[in-house]
Amino acid sequence: MVPYLFLGFAALLVATALMVILHRNPVTSALFLVLSFSSLAGIYLLLQAEFIGMVQIIVYAGASMVLFLFVIMYLNLQHDVEKGAQIALRRGIGWMVGALLLLFAGLLAKKGWVSGPVAALPPDTTGGNAAAIGRVLYSRFLFPFEITSILLLVAMVGAIVLAKGRPAPQGEAE
Amino acid sequence: MAQLPWLSLLVFFPLAAAILVAIMPANAHKPIRWWATIAALAEFVFSLPLWWRVIPGQAGFQFEEKLDWIPVLGAQYHLGVDGVSGLLALLTTFTTLIAILGAWTSVEKRSREFFALVLALEAGMLGTFFCLDLLLFYVFWEAMLIPMYLLIGVWGGQRRVYAAVKFFLYTMAGSVLMLVAILSLWFLQKQYSGVPTFDLQAFYQLPLAPSRQLWMFLAFAFAFAIKVPMFPLHTWLPDAHVEAPTAGSVILAAVLLKMGTYGFLRFAMPLFPNALVVCAPYIAWLAIIGIVYGALVAMVQPDLKKLVAYSSVSHMGFAMLGLMAMNAQGFAGSMMTMLNHGVSTGALFLLVGVIYERRHTRKIADFGGLWKVVPVYSVIFLVVMLSSVGLPGTNGFIGEFLVLLGAFKHSVPWAAVAATGVILSACYMLWMFQRVVFGPVTHEENRKLTDLSFRERLVFAPLLLLIFWMGVAPQPFLDRMQPTLDRVLQMTNDRAQMMTASDAAATAPLASRLQAAPAVNAAPAEQGGAR
């Protein structure tokens, strides 16, 4: 059952991700991105990362994407115009490079693969891992965690300052 | 040992003073220049014992200080002084004091930074003269570059940026090669003795196959030749001198150029004697070309500073020729020429600076008839000019004569061609002097020129004193430098012979790590010659 679920989510994920980069309308792209994040959250759940899965929904699919949509609408963007030889060339190069990347990655994977140690104990999955994460986060990773909070604060201030724009010219008495 | 680290203090006192000056309030011009002057004066007084505490008869390095710096590499903080570096260090402290005094009123913008940089430059120069560790030498050598670069680039004339960049890049191009040579020396030393070190005295003991010396010698020689500057590499000098502020020109001429010849004397020649023997004729001819060429080109310069700059090329050609003669007279003459050039050309730049400050022009054509307006200035100009021309009784003669004598003993044609410089120097100097000082006053602006102020007379008085002292009784100077010069000469010849003898045998295990140079003619330095 689980592998099938995984394959299903994976297919959904790849499809929606492709739609994100293919669709001309940024609003639609954003909405597909929400969908792809959600399916990724599903995959996280399948990979026994319940807490991360939830956070993915809340932070990404929720907060971040709302911000995206808000900006897109604020800027009142319509369909992107993608015409002309240059853009076609770019697209060709882009897809080719992408294909090559994937190909090389595959070749590399085939060439040599160190699988690494596999967990001896079966993972403890009862009742999710939020508590465990919390324990680690507030003990071992307390300092990075606090730093992160400062980072967020800085980002907040930065975003406000940037979005506020420049003061009106007449304000600068020179 | 409770001995005072005197040399370190000498090196770092100006640096400390520079920092102190740099943190003074920016617009406190008067206190700034006072404190800078006091610092330079203190430094000079403090360095005066170099005159009598460095014992002339004792040939080796004295007042050595040794501290580990980068133990892994064997780099040390190693200072020491001998007759040659002692005299040059004295010249440095003296010139810096004079330059600072001379720049009292001429620097208006950013005077705080200016004086701080001059003092920092002094520290760099002293460090370069004192250090006995090649890595440290390289550090000081480069560190010295930065204040000078800024002095030219910030306080210079119209094309100051071009001149500063040219100066910087020229010197850099040479010193990079020198670094490579230093590193290869280090590797060879490590292979030879197993102990990594940058110590100069250790390198003096290092046998190098003659075939291997050539490239390293050329790398060193290139770096030093740029600094001297020798003939085809001289074009940075006129630009740098013309654009530099007076104090910069004075220090550049009086001390920085000496770094090149000093480098030859201390590093390039004793370290690579066999390569020197091969290259000496070429270098000597370049020096001779420089003598004649510098004089000829100086003759047609319309700009006073450029004229003096080209005359520097000519004079430093004498210094190089003396070194290449490889005998006692040549060496002593070269060293005297260095000191003389420091005093005379420094004074010339100051003199040009004095009228530039008053008239804001350096064009020879803009002057004329100054004798009538500023007699004291003109008399001093006359004396300095004559010393630059090498009139017997002034300092210039001793150096030139000894160099020519040394060159003559080595090869008559060298001396014969170089001696034409004696004629040509009279040509360009007298012609310039005639156009500037003699004749009627042709420009109305010149009528209002004021003669030297008390401060300016104070600046020139010691210079004139030195000009006559070194001309009439140069023996105290010669006594101080000769044991050292003899030692360098001795060492160079000994090493040349040792390495020629042991080329095949002793250094065989070193294998040919460096590309083999063309076959080296390993005859000892005394070849040709007049005997």
Next chain:
Amino acid sequence: MNLPMLWIIPALPLAAVALNLLFGDRLGKRGTAFLACGAVGLAFAAAVRAVLTLAARSEEERQIVETAWTWFRVGDFSVDVSFLLDPLSAIMVLVVTGVGFLIHVYSTGYMAEDPSFRRFFLYLNLFMFAMLTLVLADNYLLMFVGWEGVGLCSYLLIGFWYEKQSATDAGKKAFIVNRIGDFGFLLGVMFLIAWTGSVNYERVFASAPHLFTAGGTIITLATLLMFVGATGKSAQIPLYVWLPDAMEGPTPVSALIHAATMVTAGVYMVVRSHVLFEMAPVTLEVIAIVGAATALMAATIGLVQNDIKRVLAYSTVSQLGYMFFACGVGAFGAGIFHVMTHAFFKALLFLGAGSVIYGMHHEQDMRKMGGLAGKMPVTHATMLIATIAIAGIPPFAGFWSKDEILAKAFATGHYGIFAAGLLGAVMTAFYMFRLYVLTFQGKPRFDENGGHAHAHAADAHGAHMTHDAHGHGAHDDHGHDHGHGGPVKESPWNMTVPLSVLAVLSVVGGWIGIGKPFIEGESWMGRWLEPVLGSGPHVHHLAVSTEFGLMGLSVAVAAFGIFMAFRAYLQSPSIATAMHERFGGLHRTLYHKYWVDEFYGAVAVNPVYQASMRLWRFWDEKVVDGIVNGVGYFLEGVSALLRLFQTGYVGTYALFITLGVLALFLHFLRS
């Protein structure tokens, strides 16, 4: 015997220089004059005392050496500041201080109204110091100090009126031409150092015979180079060109430096080094030929010059030529003898000319003089004595020395040179009396009530040659405000007294050299110099009859020259005019001094200047800087190419990043 006594001689003028520099502005003119003359007078006294001490010794011990300090010592080479008095330098030092003193006194009158009075005496004293160092030095290098020092003072004094372009030009020319000579001298001295290891006369001369082969290449080269130095200082072909121009200086300077003392330094040096020169017969031959050629050439130029000082200048060059060919034929004693007599009468001539110029309110053109004999009696009388002396009429000083030179040339078999000397003697007599006649005899050719007799004055000859390329005959109009106007009158006592003293010397000065046919054995002069010069240049002595014959010949040619001068310029000036017209081309050539200055300008000065300009503009700025800047431009070009990759579009950057990742993958795949 309270030695030291030698160093004080040059030290006295030097002290005067120092005092003048320090306190001169407080001394006033009288004080300055007193100081300057006093110092030189004392130097003369000291010199006399020293020479008397020397004379009191026996012949073998006639040498006083005093070492002041070691000048410098490098390796095995050392030079002392030390002084030597021997019979040779004794003569020189007496002449220099004696004549120098007289000229100092004279200058106090001549320069009395010059605003730069103090500076003049400063230079003059400095010159005395340098000249005394030159003659008293006991080694070549110290001599070189004086040698260059007098050159410097000459430069300063020629360009004394520095606001005048021609004066400063002349000063510069003198210094540079002298430097060319010094270049040779220095190289010659280096030969001596390289072989003998010393510059000390005694040591060099003692070791020279062992180290050099007589007539060998080295000694010939060395002496030739030293002679180059002498040609520079003593104005011989090819370096004589500076001396006529040097007349731009004040007249006392011309008398002191360019007649009596400095220009004879070359002769002194050659005589001093006679040991070396005698070992190089080729050099001696060259000296003789150069000397004779100079004597002739300068005399021919002197025939046609109109500026009174220029005539004297060429006469000086010519007389120096005599001294050199005396040395060239081995008659060093005769050379020095002529140096001495020449110092007397030529100084007198110059001072007399100065007196005339002073009286004429700075008029130097002889065409505007004439008839001064009555107006300036003392000047006239003394000048006449000097003119007779130089023309070579016995028993005046010039006769004895010139005759000795000619006799020695004849005796040594240099007949060509003897003939040249004789020809020169005719011309000397001619042009000197031409000068005398034009100046003192005939009718005045100027406005007798004062003021200049400008170009309207009767122009006996050469009127078509007023064009003057070199500013000849420029007046000394250098800001003197005195005497433009007022009648011509005799000069004050401080000018006439020196003239009189020199006149006496010009008569009796030659008597010390009266030798063979008149007295038994060597002349007094010859005996005095014997410790230095040896027992003479061992020439086969001439028969008494030959000696008298030569004397008669020499007097005869002199008389002929004098007669011609009177005839052409006093009795029938038409002869002179006719001659000028007949030989116009020759006259022009002579008047323009064979165009030697122009020739030097065309082959040396200009090419060097042009070449220097090219070197700077082309080689320095185009080639070397071109390469330097070219490297810069090359790097800039490469950077410009690289900059094309910096499109500024983030998309491009992203592509490059990805390509980089691809390359990395490829690397991993390959390894």
Next chain:
Amino acid sequence: MIPTEWALALSAVLFVIGVVGVLVRRNALVIFMSIELMLNAANLAFVAFARQQNSLDGQIFVFFVMTVAAAEVAVGLAIIVNLFRLRETVFVDEINLLKG
């Protein structure tokens, strides 16, 4: 039990889609979204390895990545808004301020 390789393969595919998105699109907002896709691909790999090693560290990392991503989105979008105000466009090929 899902093999780790599967998750990694998916991660790779997702990442390449992100790369292609950055390369082919000119709308700054879509490029930004593509970047988010790549970040998520990385997160996926973290999570997969975390499960394989039975360690929470990987998940903690993901947590931090998300925080950073959130901050980045906030600042990045603010920049884009600002840019739009300045240039009236969000197309990156019309903006070459980086050109030297």
